[in-house]
Amino acid sequence: MAKKRRAPPKREVTRRRLARWQRERRKRRITIFLGALTIAIILAIIGYGYYTTRIAPEREWVTKVGVDDSYTVFRGSDYRHALRLCQLGLYPSSGDLREDPLFALEDDELVRQGAAAFGISVSADEIDQQIRDLVETMDEPQSEEDFEQLYQQLLAGLQLSEEEFRGFMEVDLLRRKLDDYLREQVPESALQVHVQGILVATEEEAEALIQRLEGEDFATVAQDMSIDPVSKENGGNLGWVPEGLKGEEFDEVAFDLEPGILSDPFSTPQGYWVIQVLGKEEDREIEEDVREQLRARAFGDWLAAEREEKVERNPNVDLEKVYQWAVEQIS
Numbered sequence: 251m252a253k254k255r256r257a258p259p260k261r262e263v264t265r266r267r268l269a270r271w272q273r274e275r276r277k278r279r280i281t282i283f284l285g286a287l288t289i290a291i292i293l294a295i296i297g298y299g300y301y302t303t304r305i306a307p308e309r310e311w312v313t314k315v316g317v318d319d320s321y322t323v324f325r326g327s328d329y330r331h332a333l334r335l336c337q338l339g340l341y342p343s344s345g346d347l348r349e350d351p352l353f354a355l356e357d358d359e360l361v362r363q364g365a366a367a368f369g370i371s372v373s374a375d376e377i378d379q380q381i382r383d384l385v386e387t388m389d390e391p392q393s394e395e396d397f398e399q400l401y402q403q404l405l406a407g408l409q410l411s412e413e414e415f416r417g418f419m420e421v422d423l424l425r426r427k428l429d430d431y432l433r434e435q436v437p438e439s440a441l442q443v444h445v446q447g448i449l450v451a452t453e454e455e456a457e458a459l460i461q462r463l464e465g466e467d468f469a470t471v472a473q474d475m476s477i478d479p480v481s482k483e484n485g486g487n488l489g490w491v492p493e494g495l496k497g498e499e500f501d502e503v504a505f506d507l508e509p510g511i512l513s514d515p516f517s518t519p520q521g522y523w524v525i526q527v528l529g530k531e532e533d534r535e536i537e538e539d540v541r542e543q544l545r546a547r548a549f550g551d552w553l554a555a556e557r558e559e560k561v562e563r564n565p566n567v568d569l570e571k572v573y574q575w576a577v578e579q580i581s
Contacts, residue, residue: 253312269402281341292516302506305328305508307539307571307572307575308325308326308330308575309326310325310326310564310567310572311323311324311325311564311567312324312325312326312329312352312563312564312567312572313352313356313561313563314329314561314562315356315359315360315363315415315561315562315566316363316560317559317560321334321560321562322359322363324355324356324359326572326575326576329351329352329353329355329415329572330351330575330576330579331574331579332350332351332352332354332355333350333351333573333576333577333580334409334580335351335354336350336351336354337416337580338408338409340408340418341353341354342491346360346467347573348569348570348573352563352569356422356557356561357553357557360380360553360556360557360560360561361424361425361428362421363423363556365424365427365428366558368428368431370424370427370428370431372423372424372427373499375521376423377416377419377423378417380422380423381399381401381415381416381419384404384419385397385400385401388400388403388404393399414573414578415540425549428549429548432548433545433548433549434551435548436536436544436545437536438535438536438539438541439533439534439535440492440493440533440534441493441496441505441530441531441532441533441534442490442491442492442530442531442536443490443491443504443505443507443527443529443530444489444491444526444527444528445488445489445491445492445504445526445528445529446472446485446486446487446488446525446526446528447472447476447478447481447486447488447523447524447525448451448466448468448471448472448475448476448478448481448524448525449477449478449479449481449520449521449522449523450475450476450477450521450522450524451477451521451522452521452522453517453522455522456515456522456524458475459471459475460476460514460515463512463524468485468486468526469485469486469487470485471486472484472485472486473485473486474549477521478520488525489537489540490531490534490537490540492536492540492544493505494539494544494547494551495543495544496518497518497519497520499516499517499518499519500518500523503516503525504525504527507525507527508527509527509528509530510527510528511526511527512524512525512526512527513526514524544547
C-alpha cells in the first residue's frame with residue numbers, strides 16, 4: 251500500500267515579509283502611474299501643439315463688424331479664404347499682406363450692412379449679367395455653350411466655386427450701387443466758410459509762419475511757405491469750403507472759428523494748417539467742381555466713418571501667426 255505524501259509545511263507569512271510585499275506592490279503601482287502620466291503629458295503636449303497650430307487659428311475670431319449685439323464675426327477660416335482672394339488680385343492691396351484679408355472681410359461686410367440699411371439690393375439676374383459682361387471681355391462667345399465653357403475656365407483659373415464667385419460679384423455690385431446712392435446724397439447747397447489757409451509739413455514750420463504773419467501779409471507768407479497747391483497759387487485763398495471737403499480735423503477748426511480770428515496750428519494727415527475764416531454762410535450753393543469732389547469722396551468718407559464705428563479686431567490674435575497658418579493651408 252502506497253505511502254501518503256505529507257503536505258509541505260505551510261510557510262508562515264511574517265509581518266516583515268508582508269510589509270516588503272506591500273512596498274513592492276506600491277512601487278509597481280507608482281511606476282505604472284508615472285509611466286502613464288508621462289505618456290499622457292507627451293500626448294497632451296503634442297495635442298496642444300497640433301491644436302494651437304492647426305485647429306485654433308481656424309476657429310479663433312479675428313475681427314467682427316456691427317454694433318451692439320448685431321454683428322458678423324469672422325474667424326481664421328474666413329481670413330484664409332480672403333487671403334486667397336487677395337492673392338488672386340481680386341482686392342486692392344494696402345501694402346501689408348497680413349492686413350489685406352482683414353480689410354477685404356471688413357469692407358465687404360460694411361458694404362452689405364450699409365446697402366441693407368439704405369434699402370439697396372442686387373438680384374440674381376443682375377449678378378448673371380455682371381458675370382456675362384465679364385466673361386465677354388475674355389472672348390466673345392458664339393453660343394451659350396461657348397459662354398459656359400469660358401465661364402468654367404474663369405472659375406478654374408481663379409480656383410473658386412461658382413457660389414464663391416457669385417458672392418464676390420454680388421458685393422461688387424452692392425458697392426457700385428452704394429457708391430451711386432451716396433453720390434446722389436451730396437446736397438446742392440450747404441453751410442460753408444470762406445477760408446484762407448497755409449499748409450506746412452511740420453509743427454516747427456507752423457510756429458515759424460505764425461511769427462511771420464505778425465508782420466507780413468498772409469498772401470505773401472502763403473506763396474512762400476504753403477505746400478498746398480491751391481493755397482500757394484492763390485495766396486492762401488481756399489475759397490468757400492463746405493463740410494467734408496478738407497477732412498474732419500480741418501472742419502472741426504474751420505466751422506468753430508469766428509471770422510477774422512487766426513487759428514493756432516493744427517495737425518491733419520496732410521500736415522499742419524494755420525487758417526483764418528473770412529466769412530460764413532448757412533445755405534450757400536456749392537460750386538459744381540466742389541460738388542464733384544464731394545461726390546468722388548462720398549463712398550470713401552462713408553466707409554471710413556462706418557469702419558470707425560463698427561469694426562472691432564481681436565486684440566489677442568497674433569496676426570503674423572494667423573497669416574503664416576493661412577499661407578500654409580492655401581499652399
